[in-house]
Amino acid sequence: MLPFARVSIIGLGLIGSSIARAVRQHMPTVQLTGHDGDPAVRHRAREIDLVDDIADTPGAAVTDADLVILCVPVGAMGPVAEAIAPELPADAIVSDVGSSKAGVAAALAAALPGATIIPAHPVAGTENSGPDAGFASLFHGRWCILTPPEGASEAAVARLAAFWEGLGAKVETMDARHHDLVLAVTSHLPHLIAYTIVGTASDLEEVTQSEVIKYSAGGFRDFTRIAASDPTMWRDVFIANKDAVLEMLQRFSEDITALQRAIRWGDGDTLFELFTRTRAIRRSIIEQGQDDARPDFGRSHD
Ligand SMILES: NC(=O)C1=CN([C@@H]2O[C@H](COP(=O)(O)OP(=O)(O)OC[C@H]3O[C@@H](n4cnc5c(N)ncnc54)[C@H](O)[C@@H]3O)[C@@H](O)[C@H]2O)C=CC1
């Protein structure tokens, strides 16, 4: 028995289109409806037959749904929730996939009083955007974190968990604020660092742009992948998760200052001890099978 029969996806970019493809693959009897605010995306979604029905307004996309998933940038979650409010069936569950959770949860609760809202975050993605970037296996073996508000219906949480497990994800439940703190250090700060270092390299006067491209060794290349991530999405994440990001940035600044001091004073032991510890962390990630360097990662568009 499937947890939902009629799923509506608002926002048909990387994550929305990946959910659509995964639902088609794993739950082929589910009736899928989609909407995107960009007419070109709606046109493309029709062209590639992404879902069963594309609605021209957010409200029209949810009239029949028993699960509505908002897959838009976090800054657009509140306005989209307001737009679906008049048409939302009373028994529908509303969820989202935003990369930050506390602010989104507050925006959804304000826009949809009385609705069953279970926010979620599939911790899986790539630097690409748009309906052609998605793929059905994106969530396989990846975590999806649910952040139900206090007093949320356990049955609704269980149904949403079953949905994500059905798409191949592993599900964890967490408080929204804790989620935002954890993701600030594991995802948001790394993106900020990547944006910074690629910006710094391109601003240098004594090193030319073509030298940066020509001699970019492994480390810098990896940063450029992350720094190619969607500007709208990440602008919204940093604005929405301001407190947690600033807290982690403060810690990071202190730690990098300590390394600066170690380099200045030739304190090799401090550098060696840190690099040994970080190598062990990388190896344990690989041992747990959570490495994105899987041969087909981001390439398979099934
Ligand atoms: N990119 C990634 O790796 C991951 C992203 N997320 C979250 O998923 C959400 C979507 O991100 P992506 O799919 O990567 O972005 P995307 O840019 O590929 O797709 C977003 C879609 O939302 C549409 N949209 C924007 N504002 C809208 C509005 N007001 N009404 C209707 N449609 C609107 C855009 O036209 C676009 O097609 C974001 O909240 C992001 O934080 C979560 C996990 C991973």
Ligand SMILES: O=C(O)C(=O)Cc1ccc(O)cc1
């Ligand atoms: O492409 C990468 O390396 C990512 O880190 C993808 C990603 C981006 C945002 C999320 O909230 C979750 C995963």
